[in-house]
Amino acid sequence: MSPTDVRSPVREAAEAHLRALVGRDDVSLRDDQWTAIEALAVDKRRALVVQRTGWGKSAVYFVATLLLREQGSGPTVIVSPLLALMRNQIAAAERAGIRAVTINSTNLEDWESTHDAIRAGEVDVLLVSPERLNNPGFRDEVLPRLAATCGLLVVDEAHCISDWGHDFRPDYRRIRTLLDDLPTGIPVLATTATANARVTSDVGEQLGDGVLVLRGSLDRQSLRLGVVHLKTAQQRLAWLADHLSEQPGSGIVYCLTVAATQEVADYLRSRGHHVAAYSGQTEQTERLALEADLIAGKVKALIATSALGMGFDATLGFVVNLGAPSSPVAYYQQVGRAGRGLASDQDSATVVLLPAIEDRDIWAYFASLAFPREELVRRTLEVLAEEGRPLSTAALETQVELNRTRLETMLKVLDVDGAVRRVRGGWESTGQPWAYDEERYRRVAEAREREQQAMIDYLRTDKCRMWFLRDQLDDPQAEPCGRCDNCGGLALSSDVSSAAVEEAEARLSRPGVVVEPRKMWPTGLASMGIDLKGKISAGASEGRAVARLTDLGYGQALRELFRPGTPDGPVPVPLVKAVLEVLGDWRPHVEAIAVVESATRPTLTENLADGLSRFLKVPVVARYAIVDPDVAPGQGAMNSAQRVSAVGRRYSLQGDVPAGPVLLVDDLVVTGWTLTRAAYALRQAGATDVLPLVLALQS
Template identity: 55%
Template structure:
């Protein structure tokens, strides 16, 4: 490994020659001409380290790693190198790029510089014939490929071999995703090591990132191969003014935004930790007259592109976003980044705040941490770690199958939801135990063992990162110095701009009217609860004789939930109520009145066309019986509805636990709820009309579906579910 610090003083470095052999002035002149065309400025010059990286690639065919702050110009390195290599007869550059937003920006930047760029990803996979024809005609200088394409059987077998043969330069953008020590590890990136191994030794390779500490750097270097030329520059962002404001609760945090959003410079991003928090915040701010939009993992691809353009063109004050808006979004004059809740590590925080001030002298960055942050961190950290038993179940299922298995088919054999199952399959594929083929997944037959020590160390690293984030929130020293030090930047020093260096630069006041408005919005309750309409695939393998659509006389109607556990408003109280070890207690009167408000609003909208409910039935609860009895009593008293009792538990009640996949959750509740004789008699003798079915917490919704089906079969016209909390 050769390391070039941006402030280096060795003769080889200062001459711009990583091998100490003397500078090629013609290469520098050519590179400078391309750079000036790229940025559209005749006086442009290279930043420290840019030309050195280009020269290592172009003149020495080296493997290089560039770790530089956002806005430094990493893309300029690979675009300039690409054109120089193309002029020397090399094939097109292959860029592995993780996000569609990043691809769109890179293609646009390439076109401005006269670079012929095309992309192949999940959004345009059908256009491969067009891309292939352009490659064959040598009309492509840069091809951007998503890492997920490397696992696609058709792409891997039919297109990748010929692409490797003609590649002139391989670029791995956001290379920290390679390392499972990184803050944004993606198993698909591990495929890149295999790709590098297939390249001829004469093909240069460049990896770039702004967020890699020494451990991640070492991991990336190991996967790039031997004799890696590494450039690490100072990571502190002088344009950013950092601050932290600790407020009592969500009401005050949203109140602060309502009070001060208009004062923040330009347009910016408001980050939240969950989808529901982003949607709730965007709705509150919009209702108060602010031009904001939500941007989350639920936002479809076309709408994301539209929202990104709106922010770039200053048509919105802010996008309220989850981490779905992260790497690759490029707005040089982004004026501010505010976090409602802290990311789980200083490195992830540095990456997100790095969206601001990339091309301007000043940008404001403020963190408003929440009391719920640690709980959210724990959930996501646990969800991303592979489980030994689940992994062995996947390998056993694939090993016993005579043909490839689709992911839905595997869900009937392994109790994992779709997203974590797909993540686990990718991890097993990288380890060589399974492979993705036409028709699904199959076992390779290679032995596999769970590396418990490795995952234990990664889990501990995650805990350490979380503690570091808490220290960042509470520290008295320079915040930018702390973030740069977290990335092992040896040049880290006090910034002289953050709230700890110069005093609080932001107004901490929360206007009483704004706090009240935020409180009212948070107290607003109710969200639709969609019914299940299709049985999961493969239920016969789990002993449940159903398939296809639910019959019309089995369906429950759309229902209502008070709130999601992740909501900013009632979510806090519900999380505490359903936390592990929380005592069973009667429903809080304020919560009961909020549920009645949900019922009133539901009634005004027409009860989904079913009509006003005529009676109440409740689900049995083995963990919260007191809560459920008081919940039913309160609804009956306030709504003046007769209580018909609760469903009966059969065969010991539901099996399994919350959080499993759809097929296993259905199997765990199938025929476990019944209409007892007393309830059946009441249904038969009472007036005909919709039944309100109460439950405390829903996840997969199969308990409500199975219980509601039983009620329909017992004679209920319609079943309207009403629950306190929805998971997720």
């Protein structure tokens, strides 16, 4: 019997499974989809599929799962970072009779029953979030069993494996170990829509020798791309207010920061639009409801950060980016949320980018969160080696100057590199040698800088925009689309109404952000000789700031004020007016003022305190003074315990504090611990209440 005779019945079975999966009798597999399925279910190979969003990658691994299960193979394990995608995939799988379950951070209560079902052979597909791979119990008890028994491993969003990718995730590095542990002959499928040639090569190498790479056209025929250049934040908001209703169907307005999602959503609601804010800080139940409302068209748009990732069942009519992502690859992924499921150019989706000058400041902030300097990594390894027992991340914070997120990320990388190991109770040293790959980290940073410049070039180009994005992804079939604003297929007005601009101006010129007080002392301070723990019973009350540095309104003026190199001086007149407006809305009752001394901006803080003293007609009675200048400004700011310790050494309260409410004045809040320790000292000295007033919050 020829190979064709053997494979024809398999393709017929695959076609039948596809029809059950999509619920239609008039569909069939494309040749490229069959090539991938054949590699997995017939040849038991490893494959990397780089195909555009909407190509049907999920159909490939579900159909392959059904074929492999019919052959007696174990369950398919899918690693995916998109919880929304997981929910949609489970619903699709059930249509084809696939028994699918998921293990992620939102369903802790289901884990035990899920593990029991896997052991009983009652599960066809297990969807796992990447952070599970680094959980000690899952890694040591569940993962080896899955590696030994699974019939197919699927790595979704596979560009996350590569630190060259735009969205590298340390949890994904554990997949390398999982690949090595798979028995011979277990097929592996890695899928992504956003991998350039370098990322494709890197992921392919990690999959091993003989991997089949299927790379297709990354054109999105349903998308019409355009850029609208407007000078001010007020005009960009006004454009949204005037033109959002013109966009087809429902969609997403992407913002670069969490603060912006709230600000923009509030403004658009005031202009009569049915929108809601969505970010990584949105509570899980609300997230699910908002995603369902968007898919059902019950809201015009979600105003979201990149935390919003939709599954393949979402058909959205538009994506608008208020601010540019830091790379064309990341932008291509976000615009790919639109246009899924649209049949033709007649049902096209609109994609609009509204860039801003401040985008680059936000890119720079996120770039500052890269892999830490070698001395910080070495310090972490030394602490774990000297301790000789597991240490929690919170305990490590007291001895390593990194915030918890960066410390956790670094430890995950060290775990995969074999230098540390995550165990119950925290992290422990393995004693294995470890080399700091400075050259690679430098080259990754340089690649990020090139991506940022490419994004700027995208904004300025007069060439086809879809061609530009596809070219950045090294798509060999890239060609002019005929649909974007530069190709003449999309006309975008930059007109904004005076009423919308005035309303946006009113919104953005309204200063005042709540400064939330710290509620708990960080753990582990006792090991640093500091007798502070538990709830902060004598601290600050809720305070006020003019704005966040990331805000659309006063954020720009504050970023300029606090930008390195800006000379010290009195509070600029526009910000004086903003402070007075904040006071007018807030109306704090205080009997005295205390000021946090500044080494970098002494004139600014003194001028602010003196002006408030004259306006409120209360005296400046105390200073949280610098007594140890050897403790540098901002020292320890990377984590709470280190910062509390540094602030305690650097400052001391000086002056006579009355038994009444005190206004505590500072320029910029970064971690909040300087205000917290100053307020604690004021309360200890007799103040009945402490109300902070600052110019800016860092975020």
